[in-house]
Structure formats: structure tokens, C-alpha cells
Amino acid sequence: xxxxxxxxxxxxxxxxxxxxxxxxxxxxxxxxxxxxxxxxxxxxxxxxxxxxxxxxxxxxxxxxxxxxxxxxxxxxxxxxxxxxxxxxxxxxxxxxxxxxxxxxxxxxxxxxxxxxxxxxxxxxxxxxxxxxxxxxxxxxxxxxxxxxxxxxxxxxxxxxxxxxxxxxxxxxxxxxxxxxxxxxxxxxxxxxxxxxxxxxxxxxxxxxxxxxxxxxxxxxxxxxxxxxxxxxxxxxx
Amino acid sequence: xxxxxxxxxxxxxxxxxxxxxxxxxxxxxxxxxxxxxxxxxxxxxxxxxxxxxxxxxxxxxxxxxxxxxxxxxxxxxxxxxxxxxxxxxxxxxxxxxxxxxxxxxxxxxxxxxxxxxxxxxxxxxxxxxxxxxxxxxxxxxxxxxxxxxxxxxxxxxxxxxxxxxxxxxxxxxxxxxxxxxxxxxxxxxxxxxxxxxxxxxxxxxxxxxxxxxxxxxxxxxxxxxxxxxxxxxxxxx
Amino acid sequence: xxxxxxxxxxxxxxxxxxxxxxxxxxxxxxxxxxxxxxxxxxxxxxxxxxxxxxxxxxxxxxxxxxxxxxxxxxxxxxxxxxxxxxxxxxxxxxxxxxxxxxxxxxxxxxxxxxxxxxxxxxxxxxxxxxxxxxxxxxxxxxxxxxxxxxxxxxxxxxxxxxxxxxxxxxxxxxxxxxxxxxxxxxxxxxxxxxxxxxxxxxxxxxxxxxxxxxxxxxxxxxxxx
Amino acid sequence: xxxxxxxxxxxxxxxxxxxxxxxxxxxxxxxxxxxxxxxxxxxxxxxxxxxxxxxxxxxxxxxxxxxxxxxxxxxxxxxxxxxxxxxxxxxxxxxxxxxxxxxxxxxxxxxxxxxxxxxxxxxxxxxxxxxxxxxxxxxxxxxxxxxxxxxxxxxxxxxxxxxxxxxxxxxxxxxxxxxxxxxxxxxxxxxxxxxxxxxxxxxxxxxxxxxxxxxxxxxxxxxxx
Numbered sequence: 001x002x003x004x005x006x007x008x009x010x011x012x013x014x015x016x017x018x019x020x021x022x023x024x025x026x027x028x029x030x031x032x033x034x035x036x037x038x039x040x041x042x043x044x045x046x047x048x049x050x051x052x053x054x055x056x057x058x059x060x061x062x063x064x065x066x067x068x069x070x071x072x073x074x075x076x077x078x079x080x081x082x083x084x085x086x087x088x089x090x091x092x093x094x095x096x097x098x099x100x101x102x103x104x105x106x107x108x109x110x111x112x113x114x115x116x117x118x119x120x121x122x123x124x125x126x127x128x129x130x131x132x133x134x135x136x137x138x139x140x141x142x143x144x145x146x147x148x149x150x151x152x153x154x155x156x157x158x159x160x161x162x163x164x165x166x167x168x169x170x171x172x173x174x175x176x177x178x179x180x181x182x183x184x185x186x187x188x189x190x191x192x193x194x195x196x197x198x199x200x201x202x203x204x205x206x207x208x209x210x211x212x213x214x215x216x217x218x219x220x221x222x223x224x225x226x227x228x229x230x231x232x233x234x235x236x237x
Numbered sequence: 238x239x240x241x242x243x244x245x246x247x248x249x250x251x252x253x254x255x256x257x258x259x260x261x262x263x264x265x266x267x268x269x270x271x272x273x274x275x276x277x278x279x280x281x282x283x284x285x286x287x288x289x290x291x292x293x294x295x296x297x298x299x300x301x302x303x304x305x306x307x308x309x310x311x312x313x314x315x316x317x318x319x320x321x322x323x324x325x326x327x328x329x330x331x332x333x334x335x336x337x338x339x340x341x342x343x344x345x346x347x348x349x350x351x352x353x354x355x356x357x358x359x360x361x362x363x364x365x366x367x368x369x370x371x372x373x374x375x376x377x378x379x380x381x382x383x384x385x386x387x388x389x390x391x392x393x394x395x396x397x398x399x400x401x402x403x404x405x406x407x408x409x410x411x412x413x414x415x416x417x418x419x420x421x422x423x424x425x426x427x428x429x430x431x432x433x434x435x436x437x438x439x440x441x442x443x444x445x446x447x448x449x450x451x452x453x454x455x456x457x458x459x460x461x462x463x464x465x466x467x468x469x470x471x472x473x474x
Numbered sequence: 475x476x477x478x479x480x481x482x483x484x485x486x487x488x489x490x491x492x493x494x495x496x497x498x499x500x501x502x503x504x505x506x507x508x509x510x511x512x513x514x515x516x517x518x519x520x521x522x523x524x525x526x527x528x529x530x531x532x533x534x535x536x537x538x539x540x541x542x543x544x545x546x547x548x549x550x551x552x553x554x555x556x557x558x559x560x561x562x563x564x565x566x567x568x569x570x571x572x573x574x575x576x577x578x579x580x581x582x583x584x585x586x587x588x589x590x591x592x593x594x595x596x597x598x599x600x601x602x603x604x605x606x607x608x609x610x611x612x613x614x615x616x617x618x619x620x621x622x623x624x625x626x627x628x629x630x631x632x633x634x635x636x637x638x639x640x641x642x643x644x645x646x647x648x649x650x651x652x653x654x655x656x657x658x659x660x661x662x663x664x665x666x667x668x669x670x671x672x673x674x675x676x677x678x679x680x681x682x683x684x685x686x687x688x689x690x691x692x693x694x695x696x697x698x699x
Numbered sequence: 700x701x702x703x704x705x706x707x708x709x710x711x712x713x714x715x716x717x718x719x720x721x722x723x724x725x726x727x728x729x730x731x732x733x734x735x736x737x738x739x740x741x742x743x744x745x746x747x748x749x750x751x752x753x754x755x756x757x758x759x760x761x762x763x764x765x766x767x768x769x770x771x772x773x774x775x776x777x778x779x780x781x782x783x784x785x786x787x788x789x790x791x792x793x794x795x796x797x798x799x800x801x802x803x804x805x806x807x808x809x810x811x812x813x814x815x816x817x818x819x820x821x822x823x824x825x826x827x828x829x830x831x832x833x834x835x836x837x838x839x840x841x842x843x844x845x846x847x848x849x850x851x852x853x854x855x856x857x858x859x860x861x862x863x864x865x866x867x868x869x870x871x872x873x874x875x876x877x878x879x880x881x882x883x884x885x886x887x888x889x890x891x892x893x894x895x896x897x898x899x900x901x902x903x904x905x906x907x908x909x910x911x912x913x914x915x916x917x918x919x920x921x922x923x924x
Contacts (some may be wrong), residue, residue, distance in 0.1 A: 001505050026759045026796070027782035028775050079837035090835055099836050102758065103800035103843030107351070110797035114344070114576035115622055117375035120354035122846045123804060126877035128828075129838065138354035138384075142877065147375075164529070164538070164565035168440065171793055172759050173776040178795040182580060198564030203405065204441045205567035206795070208537050210507050210529070210582050238730050263534040263571070264557035265550050316612035327610055336611050339533065340575035340618030347572035351801035352847060359621045360579060363652035365603075366613065379652065401754070401763070401790035408568055409534050410551040415570040419805060435789030442792035443570070445762050447732050447754070447807050 002165045003214045004194070008038035011188050011216040015039060015153050020048040022109070022149075022180040023061060024156035030173035032157040032190045034218045036060040039155065045069045050109070050149060052102065052176065054078035054086035065089055074149060076102035101129060104146050106179060112148035113182025113211075120145055154184035158207065161189060163197035165209030174206065181211040190218040239402045240451045241431070245275035248425050248453040252276060252390050257285040259346070259386075259417040260298060261393035267410035269394040269427045271455045273297040276392065282306045287346070287386055289339065289413065291315035291323035302326055311386060313339035338366060341383050343416060349385035350419025350448075357382055391421035395444065398426060400434035402446030411443065418448040427455040482695045483676035488661040496521040498587060498629060498659050506584040507531055509619055512556040514629050515587035529565075531583055533615045535574045538566025555615065578615070579622040586623035588616065590630045590658075592645045595691045597655040597667035599628065600647035613650075620651030632660035632688065639689045641665060641672065662688070666696050673697075707920045708901035713886040721746040723812060723854060723884050731809040732756055734844055737781040739854050740812035754790075756808055758840040760799045763791025780840065803840070804847040811848035813841065815855045815883075817870045820916045822880040822892035824853065825872035838875075845876030857885035857913065864914045866890060866897065887913070891921050898922075 005011050012035060015021065021039070025031030040063055047070050054073045055062030064070055066085040078086050078097060089095040100108070101123050111119060124130045125142035134145035156177040158167040167189060169177055181187040194217050242248050249272060252258065258276070262268030277300055284307050291310045292299030301307055303322040315323050315334060326332040337345070338360050348356060361367045362379035371382035393414040395404040404426060406414055418424040431454050489497065491514060499521035502508060509531045510516050519541065522528045530539040532554040539554060540561035548559040569577075577583065590601040602616045603609065620626055630640055641658065657675075658665040663685050664675040673696035677685050686693050714722065716739060724746035727733060734756045735741050744766065747753045755764040757779040764779060765786035773784040794802075802808065815826040827841045828834065845851055855865055866883065882900075883890040888910050889900040898921035902910050911918050 027778050029759070029778050030776075077837040077839040079835040087835060091833070097835075099838060101838050101842040102796075102840040103804050103847070106796040106800045107353070107804075110576075111356070113580045113582075114572075115359065115579035115581055116344070117357035117359065117373075117378070117380040119348070119356040121804065122352065122354070123842045125846070126823075127842065127874045129842070136354075141354070143354040162565055166565060166567055169793075170440075171774065171776040171787070172757070172761055172778055174793055174795050175760050176796045179797045182576070182582070200565075201441075202536075202538065202562060202566040202568050203407075204438075205569075208567040208569065208577070209565070210531075210537060210577060264553050266534070266553050267551070314612040314614040316610040324610060328608070334610075336613060338613050338617040339571075339615040340579050340622070343571040343575045344579075347801075350805045350807075351797075352804035352806060358579065360617045362621070363598075364617065364649045365605075366617070399790055403790060403792055406568075408549065408551040408562070409532070409536055409553055411568055411570050412535050413571045416572045419801070419807070437790075439761075439763065439787060439791040439793050442794075445792040445794065445802070446790070447756075447762060447802060 002209060002212060005214055005216050008034045008190065008216055008218065009041065011035060011214050012038045012042050012155070014186070015042060015044045017044055018046045019044065019152040020050065020150070022050040022151040022154040022176070022184055024154070024175065024177045024180050026052050026172065026175040029171070030157050030169070030175050030177055031060060032155045033060050035155040035188060035190050036064065040064055040067065040069070046071050048072040048074065050074045050151060052076055052105065053080060054083055056080055057082045062086065065095065068094070070095060072096035072098065074098040074100060074105070076100055076105050099129060105149070106176070108146055108149040109176065109179045109183045112150040113179060116148060118145055118147045149183065151180070151184040152186065154180040154187045156180055156187065156189050158189050158191045160193045160195050160200065161191045161212070161215045162195050162200045165212035165215060166200050166205040167191070167207035167212065168200060168204060169206055178207045181207050186213045187211055188214040188216070190216050192220045193217065239446060239449060242451055242453050245271045245427065245453055245455065246278065248272060248451050249275045249279050249392070251423070252279060252281045254281055255283045256281065256389040257287065257387070259287040259388040259391040259413070259421055261391070261412065261414045261417050263289050263409065263412040266408070267394050267406070267412045267414055268297060269392045270297050272392040272425060272427050273301065277301055277304065277306070283308050285309040285311065287311045287388060289313055289342065290317060291320055293317055294319045299323065302332065305331070307332060309333035309335065311335040311337060311342070313337055313342050336366065342386070343413070345383055345386040346413065346416045346420045349387040350416060353385060355382055355384045386420065388417070388421040389423065391417040391424045393417055393424065393426050395426050395428045397430045397432050397437065398428045398449070398452045399432050399437045402449035402452060403437050403442040404428070404444035404449065405437060405441060406443055415444045418444050423450045424448055425451040425453070427453050429457045430454065482674060482682065484681065485678045487679040489678045491517060494629060494659055494661060497664070498627060502526065502528055502585060507537070507582065509533065509578065509583050509586040509623065511586065511588040511616070511619065513589050515589060516556070518587055531577065532560070533574050533578060533619070535569050535571060536566060538563045575615070575618055578618050581622060581624060583623040585625045585627055586619040587627045587629055588619060590628045590640060591647045592640050592642050593628055593655050593658050593667070594642055594645050595667070595672045597653045598645050599626065599650045599655050600645040601650045603648045605648045616650050620654045625656045626654050628655050628658045630658070630660055632662040641689050641691060643691050707899060707907060709906065710903045712904040714903045716742060719854060719884055719886060722889070723852060727751065727753055727810060732762070732807065734758065734803065734808050734811040734848065736811065736813040736844065738814050740814060741781065743812055756802065757785070758799050758803060758844070760794050760796060761791060763788045800840070800843055803843050806847060806849060808848040810850045810852055811844040812852045812854055813844060815853045815865060816872045817865050817867050818853055818880050818883050818892070819867055819870050820892070820897045822878045823870050824851065824875045824880050825870040826875045828873045830873045841875050845879045850881045851879050853880050853883045855883070855885055857887040866914050866916060868916050
């Protein structure tokens with residue numbers, strides 16, 4: 001059932017201790033900061049969090065980790081120049097890490113939403129990230145068996161929702177939103193705008209309302225691009 | 238490389254005997270009739286054709302089958318009230334049939350485009366369509382191992398293409414187009430309209446041009462809805 | 475084969491196809507996402523009310539399907555899984571075939587309503603193929619719907635033209651899905667399937683004892699809801 | 700360790716990072732779809748010409764990425780895989796993460812250009828993790844790019860700061876992908892990898908013999924193209 005709620009607090013109020021929570025976003029684009037802040041406030045703990053990263057700076061997911069609410073991170077890129085809260089917890093042995101190549105992360109989330117029990121992929125074959133996993137040679141290529149990642153809750157950000165919960169996104173802020181919405185039992189979306197049913201062109205709906213459970217409007221902050229664009233992912237040059 | 242050509246004949250001229258050809262469409266919606274006619278004219282034979290059905294009436298795919306060009310059909314629903322050409326060839330043992338549940342057909346095509354080596358699905362478990370296939374129990378559910386369906390060529394129909402080969406579709410004519418475009422080595426698209434690059438909103442592109450090789454404009458025939466809507470798929474009442 | 479009598483609902487006469495469709499429609503919870511199979515199940519759409527706010531899915535790539543298109547509304551690019559021209563409701567969306575079947579297979583549809591040749595006591599469904607020699611098999615989306623929807627409702631006459639029960643101990647026709655059916659709506663009774671076997675929710679124009687005479691598996695009344 | 704001399708191209712001096720980026724850019728076939736990794740590979744975009752009509756992919760969901768955004772162009776919803784604000788070119792498209800990685804993993808990108816710690820004679824790539832005790836591993840999209848692109852070009856200095864060759868018999872760092880690298884662009888030479896082992900296409904500021912002194916695997920000149 002679809003619910004429109006008045007506050008981010010109300011939106012996250014049903015999240016229980018021990019939940020697996022997917023959080024959308026890549027960098028700041030598509031990060032549902034207000035929903036994450038509400039999750040921090042609501043006190044849920046012992047969480048497994050699925051996100052591309054493991055928090056940056058002193059905001060959002062990084063604070064959830066700092067406060068010890070996250071038992072386990074499933075992500076592709078935890079180590080960043082400003083991921084100090086994760087780094088500290090990890091080095092102290094206080095957080096579990098499941099490191100997943102980004103494409104496997106995306107495909108495993110998609111598999112959960114699509115009812116796939118598992119799949120073979122060449123990504124990771126012959127690397128330490130495939131250690132202990134089932135492998136087979138298919139058409140001459142080594143492949144690794146990967147399993148779906150399901151979640152209890154997804155927290156995502158979209159641009160607009162209509163009265164049926166249909167969503168559209170904006171530019172690269174789309175990223176993990178559509179697949180997380182499909183993979184979670186309960187999907188909570190913060191949108192900049194709620195439009196009347198019929199206002200979105202059916203050809204352009206990205207996430208059909210069937211994947212959405214709770215919608216809350218969080219107006220886009222004016223000028224919050226400042227400080228949002230520190231490039232912090234470092235790879236080898 | 239992307240090519241814009243002047244005729245459907247030119248568009249299909251590279252299709253070789255023995256090719257696996259995916260043909261888009263569900264019912265008449267999205268069927269690239271003019272490309273299929275051109276394929277018939279060009280004489281390519283010994284084809285494996287992937288389509289949801291196996292031809293209807295005396296047009297398109299049905300004629301390819303009648304003329305003996307199709308060695309094997311991979312489809313979900315060959316038997317229709319007007320699939321007489323397929324029926325005759327099948328009963329005469331002159332065509333091979335790989336019958337695939339429609340969702341497995343779609344997911345296997347998608348898997349080919351996405352580089353997946355194979356996947357487990359509950360669909361078909363315990364039925365005759367899973368006979369001889371690998372199965373396993375995952376999270377308490379019986380699942381069947383299914384493999385990707387790759388193709389040499391895809392023939393699809395879209396509404397518009399821009400100069401980069403980006404495509405948009407129209408209503409339920411979208412159906413198999415996007416996944417077939419990604420699964421084939423060479424994708425040939427007939428469109429009603431070619432628009433300048435930049436005329437399609439990047440948020441609304443359905444098939445990015447990376448999946449498109451040949452585009453040909455085939456203006457939509459006026460009033461060709463007549464006779465296109467005979468409901469012919471019969472299931473049990 | 476003992477019958478446990480109880481105070482289940484009954485009606486004066488067997489239900490017509492339309493009455494049965496009305497009953498199924500009434501049993502669909504408000505706000506549900508539903509796929510109606512080709513044939514008899516399609517009738518259900520005639521009895522869904524606006525209040526119910528049901529969203530219909532068609533597996534060829536659409537949510538928010540409206541009624542059959544008539545006259546000028548007919549658009550060859552807008553058809554349902556039975557290839558019948560349909561209409562689009564406000565709040566509709568279109569998607570490609572893999573996304574559409576991901577929706578079905580991922581357990582997102584609340585209910586699908588399907589026809590059947592046979593349903594077994596354990597909820598096995600046979601509805602796609604007679605298995606007769608020479609018959610050309612055709613499956614479409616039946617297996618995906620049967621396996622993927624949260625609830626699978628079957629609509630059928632209880633008896634074949636020859637008078638044999640379509641509720642059986644074990645299907646003799648090729649299976650569509652194993653243990654997938656949750657309810658069976660027939661002209662003579664509504665059956666519920668589940669871990670405890672098959673039970674009868676209500677009968678139409680017959681008593682549970684009379685129904686038992688027709689059906690070759692032990693029946694009992696469903697626990698009151 | 701014999702060196703087969705031949706008339707391969709050489710230049711007076713080792714290449715600067717920008718010269719190397721210019722060379723890689725020149726080697727990309729017109730009309731290609733390309734992903735440029737974070738760091739040094741990003742420089743390549745500065746030397747792509749309009750005539751080449753190259754479409755850049757960024758794995759966070761975009762084709763048709765333009766140059767880095769400046770001033771008023773900066774939009775926090777439009778960033779590249781390095782989380783740097785970028786711009787959008789005409790003919791761009793956006794898609795979600797699974798579609799974006801399906802594009803990479805399905806073999807649709809013509810070329811990806813990556814940095815590396817080490818490349819082996821058989822084209823194994825190590826570029827994501829030092830494996831040092833206490834190092835926090837982070838992989839991002841490196842394995843998907845290495846495994847999925849039709850051609851994997853590596854850009855790196857030939858030698859580490861300590862003077863060790865990054866072209867090795869067998870990688871000592873944890874692998875990113877097995878046998879995936881097709882070319883290695885370094886400041887001192889361009890190497891091709893393939894079934895016949897590693898060959899040298901051209902050298903910069905050194906002869907093949909001098910290059911062989913630096914690299915602990917047998918080198919030979921590539922067959923003329």
C-alpha cells in the first residue's frame with residue numbers, strides 16, 4: 001500500500017533494529033540525506049546497510065556508522081579520503097564489511113527485485129573477491145556465482161512522485177534508486193515535488209508506483225550544491 | 238558504428254544464412270513488418286528466429302516460416318488461431334521449436350545484453366519445460382538454470398531515433414525492443430521519425446544509441462490499425 | 475472420505491461466469507496490483523470499482539491498463555496480453571518486457587487470476603498444455619504469473635464438459651507451477667489451498683456433502699475468516 | 700632474455716602525462732564508446748577531437764558526458780564516477796546503475812582506460828588494492844570495467860617510485876581481472892598484450908634494448924600494424 005506522509009520522521013518510523021536498509025545515491029547525487037538523518041534520530045540499530053560507499057565526512061551514513069548503528073556494510077567503495085568514521089570502526093573491528101564490485105552490487109540488487117535466485121558473472125573471477133564462491137567456466141570464460149541482495153527497507157531520493165507513487169529522477173541522481181526500490185520490501189522515497197496523478201508522461205516513468213510504499217516531500221534546499229562536490233574517490237593514477 | 242540507411246533492403250543486406258535473428262514485437266505492436274519483409278526478400282535462410290510468437294496470418298514472420306527460411310523458432314507462444322504456417326511446418330517436422338516461458342525469454346535476452354552467464358529462476362520448476370535442465374533449491378524454492386540468448390542481428394521498431402541512435406518507443410510497442418537491441422551483435426531499427434541529436438530529453442531515452450547499429454526511417458502507414466487487432470492468443474477459459 | 479459439515483456460506487444456485495467474476499472482484503483488496511489472465515479472468519475487470527483503486531498490469535509492458543478500447547480509442551500500439559486494444563488510465567506507466575516480467579517474477583503483483591485445466595490439492599496448477607499427442611505447446615506468461623504473484627487465484631468451472639472434477643489429487647495435465655495456487659473460484663464453490671490441504675470457503679447451489687460427491691479429494695470447510 | 704631489435708617507432712624523450720594522454724586519445728577509433736577511469740585516464744578527454752565523435756560513459760549512469768563543469772554549470776545531480784561535476788552533451792542519456800553496469804559487463808563499451816599498479820605478461824591487471832595489512836579494500840567499478848570492455852587500455856608510469864617495473868611476469872598485488880588488458884601506455888613505451896605474450900609497439904626516449912633492461916620479462920617488437 002502507498003502512503004504519503006508529512007515528515008521524514010514519520011516516513012522512517014517503522015524501521016526496526018536488525019533491518020537491512022538500502023540507501024540510494026552515488027556521491028551526493030541521489031543521497032536521501034533527510035531520510036538518513038531521520039533514521040539516525042529514530043534510533044534503529046544493528047542495521048545492515050547497502051550503499052555504494054560507507055559514508056563521507058560528518059553527515060548522513062557516516063554519522064549512522066559513527067553512532068554504532070551499523071553492524072555491517074555492503075558496498076563497493078568504503079575507503080575515501082573523508083570516510084574516517086567507517087575507517088575507525090573497521091580498524092577497531094566494530095563493523096563488518098562485505099566488499100562487492102559495483103556492477104555485482106547493482107546486478108545483485110536488481111536480481112532481488114526481479115526474483116532471480118542467483119547468477120553467474122565474469123566480474124571478479126580469479127580475484128580475491130571471488131574466494132570461497134562457486135565458479136564455473138561458461139563459453140570459455142570463468143564466472144562467479146552471485147546471489148541477490150534483498151532488503152527490508154530502501155531509502156531513496158527522486159525528483160517527482162505522482163499520486164500513484166510513480167517516480168522520475170534527475171540526471172545522475174537516478175543511480176541506485178530504481179533497483180533499490182524494487183529490491184526492498186518497503187521503499188521510502190523523498191521527492192522534491194509531488195505532482196497530480198496523470199502529470200507524469202507514462203512513457204517517462206522510471207520507477208512505477210508498484211515499487212513505492214511511502215512518499216515524503218522534502219523541498220530541495222536552495223544552493224546546497226556548495227561543498228557537495230568534493231571529489232573524494234581515489235583510485236590509482 | 239552507427240549507420241543511417243535509406244531503405245529497409247539496405248538495412249538487412251548484411252544478414253547471413255545461419256544467423257540468429259531476434260525480431261521485436263508483441264502482437265502487431267512493435268513488429269518491424271517492413272524489416273521482416275526485406276529479410277524475406279533478401280533471401281537469407283537457415284535462420285534461428287527469436288520472437289514471442291511464431292508468426293500470424295500471411296504476413297511477416299509467418300511468411301518467412303512458410304518459405305522455409307527458419308530452421309528453428311525460440312518463442313513462448315507459437316500456437317495461435319492463425320499460426321497455420323508454423324503449425325504446418327511443425328507438424329511436418331520441418332522446423333525446430335524451443336519453447337520458453339515468456340519471462341524466461343525476456344530475462345534470457347536481457348542476460349545476453351548484460352553479460353550474465355546464466356541465472357536461476359523459479360519459473361518452470363517442476364514442469365516439462367525444465368526437463369533436462371540443472372535445478373537447485375535456493376531459499377527453499379526450486380529453481381531452474383537458464384542461459385542467455387545471444388543473437389547476430391536484432392530487427393526492432395521504435396518511434397523515434399536521434400542522430401546518436403538513441404531511441405524512444407510508443408506505448409506497449411516498446412515490449413522486446415530495448416532488450417533485443419542490447420542482446421544482438423548488430424541491431425537494426427525501423428523508426429517513424431528521425432530527429433536531430435539533442436531533440437530527445439536525455440532523461441527519457443529508452444535505448445541509448447550504444448545498442449543501435451543501423452537506423453532506417455519507415456513512415457507509419459496511415460490507418461494501418463485496421464485488421465491489426467484480432468485477438469488471437471487463446472488460453473484456457 | 476468424510477465431510478466435516480459446518481456453517482459455510484452457500485447460495486441458491488451455481489454462479490454464472492459474471493457472478494463469479496463479481497465475486498473475485500469483490501475479494502481483491504483495495505490498492506492491489508493485479509494481473510488478469512486471458513479469457514474468463516478478464517471478466518473480473520468489469521466488476522472492479524473505482525473505490526478499490528486496483529492497478530491492472532499487462533505483461534506486455536504496462537501498469538494502469540484501462541478498459542478495452544472502442545472505436546476511435548483503438549490504437550495498435552496499445553494492446554493487452556491477449557492482443558486486444560485497451561486504454562490507458564491516469565498514472566499508467568510503460569516498460570520493456572524484461573522489466574515487466576521482473577515485476578511479475580519478483581513477487582510484486584498482489585494477485586494474478588488465471589484459468590485452469592486442473593488444480594491439485596497441494597495447489598499445483600495445470601493450465602497451459604493438454605499434453606495431447608500432436609498438440610503444439612504454447613506457454614506465454616502463464617508460468618511466470620503462476621510462480622511470481624503473491625496470490626494466484628484460479629477461475630474455472632468445477633467440472634469438465636464430461637463431468638470430471640478439475641480439482642484433483644494430482645494433476646494429469648502438464649504442470650504450469652508447483653504449489654502456487656492459493657484460491658480456486660468455481661461455479662459451485664470457492665476453495666482455498668494451503669499447507670493444510672484444500673478447504674471450502676463457500677458453496678453455490680449445493681451443500682458441502684453434495685460438493686464432495688463431485689470432487690475426488692477429501693473436502694472440509696475452511697476455518698471461518 | 701634476448702631482445703629482437705626492429706624498426707619500431709621511438710621518440711627523443713619519455714612522454715609527459717599529457718603527451719601520453721594525447722597518444723591514447725589519438726588511438727581511439729572514431730565513433731567509439733569509451734569509459735575513462737578516475738585519475739590519469741581522465742586526462743585523455745582533453746585530447747579527444749570533435750571529429751572523433753567519441754561518446755563517454757560514466758558508470759554512475761550516463762552516456763554522452765561532457766567536460767568538467769565550471770562555475771554556474773555545476774549541478775550536484777550531474778557528476779562522474781570520480782564525483783566531479785561534469786556537463787551533458789547533446790545526445791546524452793541517463794540510466795540506472797544496473798542498466799549502466801549491464802552496458803559495461805555486456806561488452807558494449809569499445810574501450811576503457813584504467814590506471815594500474817601492475818600488468819602481467821598475460822594481461823592480468825592489478826589496480827584496486829595493495830593488499831597491505833590494515834589497508835581497507837575498495838573496488839568500485841574497476842573489476843566490471845576490466846572484465847567487460849572490449850579493449851582495456853592501461854595508462855601508467857612504467858616504473859614505481861622505487862624504480863621497479865609495473866610490467867611483471869605475474870602480479871604480486873591482488874588482481875582486478877585475469878587476462879583482460881590489451882594495451883599498456885607508459886611514459887617509456889606502449890606495450891600490446893595478447894595470446895603471443897607482451898610486445899612493444901613503440902618506445903619513448905629509449906631503445907628496445909634499454910627498455911628491456913628495465914622490464915623483467917622478455918620483450919620483442921610488435922609486428923608492424
